Amino acid sequence: MDDWVMEQGTVGEALARQGVSRRSLLKYGSYLATLMALPPTAGRAIAQSLAGAKRQSVIWLSFQECTGCIESLTRSFSPSVEEMIFNLISLDYQETLQAAAGEAAEKARLDAMAANKGKYVVVVDGSVSTRDGGIYSCAAGKTNLEVLKETAKDALAILSVGTCSSFGGIPHAHPNPTGAVPVSDIVTDKPVINVSGCPPVPEVIAGTVAYLVTFGKLPPLDRLGRPKPFFGDSIHDRCYRRPFYDKGLFAKSFDDEGARNGWCLYECGCKGPVTYNACATTKWNGGTSFPIQSGHGCLGCSEPNFWDMGGFYKTLPQPTHHHGRDIGAAAAVGAIAGAGTAVLARQRRQKAIEEEGKTK
Amino acid sequence: MTLLDFARGPAIEVAMVVFVFGVIWRLAWLLFLPHAQDRSKAKITGGALLSGTVGSFVRHMWPAKEYAARTLVHTVASYTFHIGLAVIVFGFGQHIQFIRSITGLHWGGLPTAVISAVSVITLAALLFMLLRRLTNPVLKVISTFTDYWSWFVTTLPVVTGLAAVSHLWIRYEDLLGIHILSVCLFLVSFPFGKLMHAFLVFVTRTQTGMFYSRRGAHV
Amino acid sequence: MHDAGPFENVRTGLARAVEQEILQHLEALARDGSEAAIDLRGLPMSEADREELDGALGRGEVRATLSAMGESEVWETRFNGVWWVRHKGTDGQVIAEQVEITLLPEILKTDPADARAAAVRMREHIALRDPDRD
């Protein structure tokens, strides 16, 4: 009669302990399938493999960040659905959420590392300071740089959550006083998955973790290391204002007729065409809305250097630098050079005339 | 730095500096060059000279009767792509924004569909010009590298621009980056080759017109 | 729903296309029992499209409400074998919605693992109530 007892440490066991039925898991599977644009029948397969999957040991490191990413995840709108991810993982270290503090907290990290050597996933939010040895961001007497290297050494994979850890984000913005870099600049010998966004869509964080646990492998990644199921399309590809873009109907300012008619925001600086994320489909706050639906262009927050793309209201075709002075200087130098060239020509001519006079 | 960041940032900046420097340099040079004094006796002066000059300029905008029939297709194709380019550059909303961010000047644009149609027609005219250059025995002999280069740097932005607007082949950010870079290539080539005719045509045609009008010749 | 602009009220014609797809799957189910499902949230369907499809498929004999991590509604349409499955989160927001072409949607069946756990629970329950039995 004991053969059915669920394996210790599996997701199924964790759920059963909480009285969560397999129907809930199936429902979650359907939800994930929709989220990842998998065929709807995949929901059942996801649920089955989740039930038998080991809970993934996770060590969550927070570096130069604002805690917005973890807020995004823990305050997500559909708590019961998003909380599922806490059943999929065993969160062994997270400074903001854990009860332990001080040495006990550090010990939790080291213990988890030892117990799951080679099998744990490191989640990082925040960029890594590297200037002056990385002293601009330290915890427990260690720089973030040291902790990252130490923790990543025996990890299975790294999950960079948020644009700061994925691409450097705001700390990396010009002039980058702390020498902030993305995790992938430091950890080069382990798979790094970038779940970018400032903050990332909670469903995307949860979905990526679910993918790891369900399929036991990395999701397919785009050229910036982001999971394709969520970052495969640009905002522009899935934007409901796209028909207006195609027709050439643009809002020119935020209070003109075009804006009131809900026309395309390209000319108000929308970065949707060059931004890859799930906002236009998943939306925010439980599918309520997303920036473009609220009338503001996309800032491009899931792309590298979004902070330095010349300004949120500068449109894509516009140059990012200021030209006035350079062009003025170029014109002045051009005029002088032109006059100079002409003077040289005059002198040559004069000389030729003189020489002709001499020979005569 | 992505391709688009590079294109929108340093590349376009350098290209515009080179363009402005080059154009002013060549114009200033021409202006200050020693002019041979015209020793002929002026047959007409003042208003008459002016209208003669303008008349000559206008008449030269279309081939003379004797050649008109033979060069008709060529003339029409040339006008088509020149006007087409002007419509694209000054009529497309995104180009107007580009111009606005540099000069502060702006005006209303044309619908995207119109611009796309004009681009296709322009491209066809440009292709025709190239084919003609390659097949016409006389043109072929007198064509040099800079003729082909001028064609290339003019056509490339039209092709890449069309691709960008239609989201063809690759990701939009790369398309836009490549398009801006192709414009950079056009800008840096402009002052130092035959493309400079866009400015010089006014100088040379006016000069010729004035030269002959002064002598009372009707050309 | 926040004002989604004109889109949500527009019929894109997708409902008709999905209807055709459902018919093909239904014919396959009738022929050889093969099941299929169509994700209604992954498609760029507007609210109006989904209403149009709902109207076209209608309501049939079976209607079930589930309470598992929020409510779910399942109903058989007036075309037997075509089921509409709508999952909601605890906040009432729709988190997944699909049309299943099957004899019985998976979510309605009891999972063997749940049955096994229930057997244990029931045995404990009876043992607690009647401590003297067997």
Ligand code: SF4
């Ligand atoms: S609002 Fe932005 S994302 Fe939407 S169609 Fe316009 S440019 Fe594209």
